[in-house]
Amino acid sequence: MSGRPPLPSNSSHDGHNTPYGDPFADRPRQTQFQEPARAYDSTTSLQRPFESTASLVPNEFGGQGGSTYSDDESVEKLPLTSGETVGHPGGFYPPSANPNAYGDPYARPLSAASSTNGVDTAWRRRQTIKRGVTKKVKLTNGNFITEYPVPTPVQSAIEAKYSQTNTTEFSHMRYSAATCDPDEFTEANGWSLRTKMYRRQTELLIAVTSYNEDKTLYARTLHGVMLNIRDICKTKQSKYWKRSAEEGQPGWQRITVALIVDGLEPMDKSVLDILATVGVYQDGVMKKQVDGKDTVAHIFEYTTQLSVDATPQLVLPHGDDPNNLVPVQIIFVLKAKNEKKINSHRWLFNGIGKMLQPEICVLIDAGTKPGHKSIYYLWEAFYNDEHLGGCCGEIYAQINGGRKLLNPLVAAQNFEYKMSNILDKPLESSFGYVSVLPGAFSAYRYRAILGRPLEQYFHGDHSLAARLGKKGIYGMNIFTKNMFLAEDRILCFELVAKQNDRWTLTYVKPSKAETDVPETAVELIGQRRRWLNGSFAAGVYALVNFFKLYKSGH
Structure with missing residues (x-):
């Protein structure tokens, strides 16, 4: 020792x-x-x-x-x-x-x-x-695509009649780290979406675009969309949806919801809590880079039967209650950078839309609450008119039972919305052309806007400026830049004037949606400055290019 x-x-x-x-x-x-x-x-x-x-x-x-x-x-x-x-x-x-x-x-x-x-x-x-x-991690065709189990409470909330399947649709959330441009998000480049993998035909593609809206506004819109999907699938007014269920493809499998957020940095992170609650999002799975390439968009996919209303209150299915929500296929696209709303639409039309090939695309802004069966009425207008290329419903101001009318700015806007819906749009609709289908609540037939309408529309995308050169946003004069402040007006005109086709636009009165309006002078002036400049420039553009109507099929 x-x-x-x-x-x-x-x-x-x-x-x-x-x-x-x-x-x-x-x-x-x-x-x-x-x-x-x-x-x-x-x-x-x-x-x-x-x-x-x-x-x-x-x-x-x-x-x-x-x-x-x-x-x-x-x-x-x-x-x-x-x-x-x-x-x-x-x-x-x-x-x-x-x-x-x-x-x-x-x-x-x-x-x-x-x-x-x-x-x-x-x-x-x-x-x-x-x-x-x-x-x-083994990449899928060179792309990072993987699945993560959803929390047990989320999975167990799905009704047994839906969850008894051999797929991972209800048990796992699918995540893809997209490192490509929306135009390159194709099957040829190794990308895929669950709806396409299951070989489902998409009739309705509903897109909710957002920027920095809070969780209350977001839940208000998302829950309204899910209620509309339930009403569509359970309606007795349409033979199409009844026949679809009889043929073996339930109505909810023909409807896909795309949630597109314009930038991780500016978004309200509380929205992610709402999406995590319904199973569409999970913390800690996003990848900043894959093989040295920066991730452009984080794509989450899940089919859920849960929802959160604006209260906020979790909405669960209860037994065999006929008012239960149906499963909803959700694709959540979280863009890494803020690239403006027009880029979000490029992800919708050129990315998701090109892969799913939907018949109808519905555009909704976060904060807009679609009314009872409002999306069904938009779809019905397309179903009954094969030449209808686009339509919109009635947008009215949120006034909280009239209390907000005490604010003169809100009262003035409420009056303006009502007059537009009573006088302007019905008159324009009678001629088959509506000058503007508001991006907050409108719908287009997907094959109608393919080609020149979308090409002209996406000239205003900042992310395409380098590729387009003089045709892009950096090569435009001040008049053209003003015109792209109201790019939805350009899309409407190009759709009606599309060569060799005769598409029309219309106003659908029964379809209603509620939206919040600016309540302060600063917000109102900023909004109207953009609207007035854009609408004037787009109006001049339509007059100058009126001759294109002679090349159409009208």
């Missing part, structure tokens, strides 16, 4: 007793994650939660070539949400690491506004932290 070397002194470790110390060891043991020799600071490049597996750096904390442990994979999956980790005193943060360095998938500097935004901060902290253990 006298020849035994002396025990190591704890004082050599800055006077702190380590819980991992072994008094009978010849040298002190290391913690699972040994602090590297260099110091950490808030600017240190730490592993980001959404980096692809192909671009992960070697384990900075001893994953490769360092100490090995019995269960590295289980350690990697532990969420790092605070300085302390369950079961491990002292936590896994290096002494000088900045916890705020974790969680932001796009590594933006924290502004004064964002740093005080509790919702954004909470969302960032929820993202899974990669521990540095490199995993190789």
Whole structure:
């Protein structure tokens, strides 16, 4: 015993007793994650939660070539949400690491506004932290496409008559990290969507576009859409939907909802909570890059029977209640960058639409609440008129039972909306041409807008400016740029004047939708400045190009 070397002194470790110390060891043991020799600071490049597996750096904390442990994979999956980790005193943060360095998938500097935004901060902290253990994932035709199990409560909420299937439609959420332009999102390039994989014919493609709307407005729109889908599938007015169910393809399989968010950075992160509740979104699965290519859009797919209303209250199916919601096929497209609304429509028409080939596309802005059976009435107009290329319903102002009419700005806009719906649109509709189908609530026949109408429409897309050259937004004069402030008017004219075709536009009175209107002078002036400039320029464009009607089939 006298020849035994002396025990190591704890004082050599800055006077702190380590819980991992072994008094009978010849040298002190290391913690699972040994602090590297260099110091950490808030600017240190730490592993980001959404980096692809192909671009992960070697384990900075001893994953490769360092100490090995019995269960590295289980350690990697532990969420790092605070300085302390369950079961491990002292936590896994290096002494000088900045916890705020974790969680932001796009590594933006924290502004004064964002740093005080509790919702954004909470969302960032929820993202899974990669521990540095490199995993190789087999890509699908060179693309990152994978499935994740949905939470058990979400899956168990689906009625048994729908969930008894051999597919993973109700048990797994599908995620695709799209690294391509919307025009290149095709099957030839290895991309796919569940609806196409299941070989389902799409009759209705309903698109909800959003920017920074809060969860109340978003839930208001999404729940209204789901109620409309239920009414369509259970209606007794249409032989088409009844026959569809009898032929073996239920009505809900012919309807797809596309939720397109214009940029991860500006969006209200509380909307993601709504989508996670219904099973369409999950934290910590997004990839910033795949094989060195930046992700352009994060695409989530799931078929859900859950909804959240504007209260907000979770809406669940109950037994054999005839008022239960039907399953809804949802494609959630979360764009990595803010590219404006027209780019969102390019994802809809050139990306999703080209793959699904729907008959009718319905456009709705987040915050607009479709009324009872309003989407059905739009579809019915197309079904009864084979030459109808586009239509819109009545949009009325949200007045909260008349209380908002005490605001003169709201009262004036309410009067304007009513006069437009009573005088303008019915008169224009009688001639087969409506000067503008509002983007907040309108519908188009997909094959009618293919070709020149969409080509002219997408000239205003900023992301195409370099490709289009002088025809793009950077090569336009001031008049043309003003015209693209009301690009939906251009689409309407080009649709009616399409060569060798005789498409018409109409106004559908029974179809109604409620929207919120500006309540302050600043908001109203900003909106009307854009509308007036755009409508005047588009009106001049229609007059100058009137001769194109002679080349159409009218």
